[in-house]
Amino acid sequence: xxxxxxxxxxxxxxxxxxxxxxxxxxPQPASASARPTGKQAPTLYRxxxxxxxxxxxxxxxxxxxxxxxxxxxxxxAEVRKAMTDAFMPxxxxxxxxxxxxxxxxxxxxxxxxxxxxxxxAATAGTLGANLAAAGxxxxxxxxxxxxxxxxxxINGIKTKDDALxxxxxxxxxxxxxxxxxMDESLPGTAPEAIKGYVLNARRIFRNIAKNVTRFEPxxxxxxxxxxxAAPGHTPGHCAFSVASGNQSxxxxxxxxxxxxxxxxxxxxxxxxxxxxxxxxxTRKKLLDRAAADRMLVQGYHFPFPACGxxxxxxxxxxxxxxxWRPL
Amino acid sequence: xxxxxxxxxxxxxxxxxxxxxxxxxxPQPASASARPTGKQAPTLYRxxxxxxxxxxxxxxxxxxxxxxxxxxxxxxAEVRKAMTDAFMPxxxxxxxxxxxxxxxxxxxxxxxxxxxxxxxAATAGTLGANLAAAGxxxxxxxxxxxxxxxxxxINGIKTKDDALxxxxxxxxxxxxxxxxxMDESLPGTAPEAIKGYVLNARRIFRNIAKNVTRFEPxxxxxxxxxxxAAPGHTPGHCAFSVASGNQSxxxxxxxxxxxxxxxxxxxxxxxxxxxxxxxxxTRKKLLDRAAADRMLVQGYHFPFPACGxxxxxxxxxxxxxxxWRPL
Numbered sequence: 001x002x003x004x005x006x007x008x009x010x011x012x013x014x015x016x017x018x019x020x021x022x023x024x025x026x027p028q029p030a031s032a033s034a035r036p037t038g039k040q041a042p043t044l045y046r047x048x049x050x051x052x053x054x055x056x057x058x059x060x061x062x063x064x065x066x067x068x069x070x071x072x073x074x075x076x077a078e079v080r081k082a083m084t085d086a087f088m089p090x091x092x093x094x095x096x097x098x099x100x101x102x103x104x105x106x107x108x109x110x111x112x113x114x115x116x117x118x119x120x121a122a123t124a125g126t127l128g129a130n131l132a133a134a135g136x137x138x139x140x141x142x143x144x145x146x147x148x149x150x151x152x153x154i155n156g157i158k159t160k161d162d163a164l165x166x167x168x169x170x171x172x173x174x175x176x177x178x179x180x181x182m183d184e185s186l187p188g189t190a191p192e193a194i195k196g197y198v199l200n201a202r203r204i205f206r207n208i209a210k211n212v213t214r215f216e217p218x219x220x221x222x223x224x225x226x227x228x229a230a231p232g233h234t235p236g237h238c239a240f241s242v243a244s245g246n247q248s249x250x251x252x253x254x255x256x257x258x259x260x261x262x263x264x265x266x267x268x269x270x271x272x273x274x275x276x277x278x279x280x281x282t283r284k285k286l287l288d289r290a291a292a293d294r295m296l297v298q299g300y301h302f303p304f305p306a307c308g309x310x311x312x313x314x315x316x317x318x319x320x321x322x323x324w325r326p327l
Numbered sequence: 328x329x330x331x332x333x334x335x336x337x338x339x340x341x342x343x344x345x346x347x348x349x350x351x352x353x354p355q356p357a358s359a360s361a362r363p364t365g366k367q368a369p370t371l372y373r374x375x376x377x378x379x380x381x382x383x384x385x386x387x388x389x390x391x392x393x394x395x396x397x398x399x400x401x402x403x404a405e406v407r408k409a410m411t412d413a414f415m416p417x418x419x420x421x422x423x424x425x426x427x428x429x430x431x432x433x434x435x436x437x438x439x440x441x442x443x444x445x446x447x448a449a450t451a452g453t454l455g456a457n458l459a460a461a462g463x464x465x466x467x468x469x470x471x472x473x474x475x476x477x478x479x480x481i482n483g484i485k486t487k488d489d490a491l492x493x494x495x496x497x498x499x500x501x502x503x504x505x506x507x508x509m510d511e512s513l514p515g516t517a518p519e520a521i522k523g524y525v526l527n528a529r530r531i532f533r534n535i536a537k538n539v540t541r542f543e544p545x546x547x548x549x550x551x552x553x554x555x556a557a558p559g560h561t562p563g564h565c566a567f568s569v570a571s572g573n574q575s576x577x578x579x580x581x582x583x584x585x586x587x588x589x590x591x592x593x594x595x596x597x598x599x600x601x602x603x604x605x606x607x608x609t610r611k612k613l614l615d616r617a618a619a620d621r622m623l624v625q626g627y628h629f630p631f632p633a634c635g636x637x638x639x640x641x642x643x644x645x646x647x648x649x650x651w652r653p654l
Contacts, residue, residue, distance in 0.1 A: 033431070033432075033433070033434050033435060033436055033467070033469070034431060034436055034462070034463050034467050036380035036431050036433060037373065037380065037461075037462065037654075038380070038654060039373070039653075039654050040372075040373055040652070040653050040654045041369060041371045041372055041373055041382075041460070041461070042368060042369055042460075043651065044368045045367075045368055046364065046366070046367055046368055053363035053364065053365070055368075058651070060653055061650075061651075061652060061653060085638065086647065087621065087635070087636040087638075087647050087649075088650075095650060095652070097650070097651070104360070104361060104363050105360075106360070106363065107360050108360060109360055109361055123653045126653070133368070133369075134364075134368070135361070135364070136361050140360070140361050142360070294414065303648075303650035303651055304650075304651035305651075308414070309414040311412065311414075320413065320414050321630075321648060322414075323388075323415075323422060323424070323630035323631075324370065324385070324388075324424070324630055324631035324632075325367070325388060325422070326366075326367050326387055326388060326450045326453070327364075327365060327366050327367040
């Protein structure tokens with residue numbers, strides 16, 4: 001395998017051109033082929049907001065089986081049409097991306113949501129590998145901000161064996177979210193549909209409760225980062241605004257699930273939204289603000305790199321993905 | 328810088344979870360922050376067509392200054408509106424991505440177009456670094472397919488000092504393209520607008536002429552790869568179809584420049600199209616075929632990873648980017 005014995009040509013990850021002399025301009029037969037890798041490239045994307053360096057880090061994609069009840073208040077044929085129009089590979093499963101966001105302020109490393117911890121789907125759980133590809137040790141994370149307590153956002157806090165993945169990070173979570181999910185009576189009274197989420201949230205947070213800082217939605221939670229109340233998806237669900245210099249952007253968290261369905265049709269209620277009507281009101285409010293102000297947004301369930309803009313459209317709004325740029 | 332002294336935690340690029348024991352569940356103060364990288368992440372994306380592994384490799388982005396004459400036959404206000412609707416950062420320069428495509432058939436490594444060789448814009452010329460990030464030495468490339476002879480497609484064949492970058496590759500180019508650009512009388516007769524391109528094509532190809540295979544558009548040019556005549560952008564411009572197993576896709580090359588302008592408005596003629604009317608006819612024909620057959624397409628000047636589908640829309644067509652997937 002010639003390609004892999006020529007590593008001396010590569011310095012610091014960049015190909016050094018012009019330092020190699022070629023004995024002849026005539027082509028030589030290539031001696032071997034490169035093995036197909038069979039795996040995706042590192043999935044991270046950097047951009048700047050003022051002096052802050054942001055990194056979108058993929059935790060993978062969950063291909064969630066769906067049925068006619070997945071969107072509570074839409075004609076299933078319309079949902080299938082929206083998926084076909086988006087060239088999704090099938091209409092009976094929705095590819096739901098998970099994308100976390102790392103903010104480097106220059107003095108603090110802040111991770112917004114923590115991915116699935118490899119505990120949800122075989123095609124998710126890549127945050128650790130992508131963080132490593134970004135050159136960041138989990139020990140270097142100073143602050144973790146949690147948007148809400150669904151497993152795909154909090155499970156990355158711990159391994160399956162309950163060890164802390166980010167041992168030096170201060171964890172900050174919305175106070176109303178904590179109040180709802182950690183209520184001692186909830187395991188006995190919760191509806192069947194959310195019982196798993198309740199037990200999972202308790203597994204993650206119960207033995208580290210004294211070390212989790214709870215914030216009121218609207219509070220500044222890190223330098224330049226302010227939480228934004230966005231209830232409905234869950235009782236205490238938060239978005240975050242990130243500002244540095246004269247630039248800012250909005251982390252929508254789960255204000256909308258997949259944009260090809262719920263940005264296009266903000267009135268549609270996915271089964272994930274605990275209070276469907278309130279979630280729709282919050283969604284319309286934040287999308288309208290983002291569109292009016294032409295704000296850059298990041299969406300946890302938007303296709304990687306999950307950042308872009310919101311434009312008004314015929315049915316509601318349209319997500320316009322940011323074009324990949326050199327930094 | 329603690330994060331960078333913890334490399335022992337990282338094995339094979341992937342974070343090994345569960346092998347580290349944490350002495351305490353209580354947070355420890357993080358000892359240092361990570362330095363902002365100041366550079367973009369490796370920019371490559373892998374996908375499969377049948378048994379072939381394809382890798383989109385970015386050569387960067389050229390921010391080309393444009394004026395009212397950039398689109399020959401459109402109202403400049405409409406062009407500016409299309410750019411504003413696409414959330415481009417300005418309307419007096421167009422960010423034109425360069426994205427090459429590597430096809431690994433399992434026995435051959437085939438590179439379609441070669442990027443700018445760092446000879447066009449400071450923000451382009453990253454193909455070599457991204458190829459290295461993909462674990463591929465330039466010596467391993469078996470075949471280079473050239474779509475046409477514009478500098479952003481052929482300059483990567485050589486360094487500034489005229490050394491071959493891919494010394495073992497057989498170079499294959501469209502015969503009508505060769506006939507046009509390499510005509511010995513052309514340097515004396517070419518219109519001023521293309522004189523630079525003529526001299527550049529001669530610099531690249533003249534002393535390796537006997538080693539460049541010329542193919543007729545329509546010919547199979549590599550296992551499973553067939554050239555497709557797509558004239559107008561240049562006289563011999565080619566697209567390529569890639570097929571393996573029961574899957575196939577279409578490499579559009581420069582059939583359209585930036586999709587937010589020229590897929591949306593296929594009748595618009597950018598100054599790059601040498602025969603504007605013929606280029607429009609070719610563009611409409613290929614886009615219509617791609618839309619009708621719901622084909623996966625790759626566009627050299629589409630935003631990275633530059634693959635997706637074509638849908639019919641009110642003004643012409645719309646490019647629907649492929650959603651980033653685990654392989």
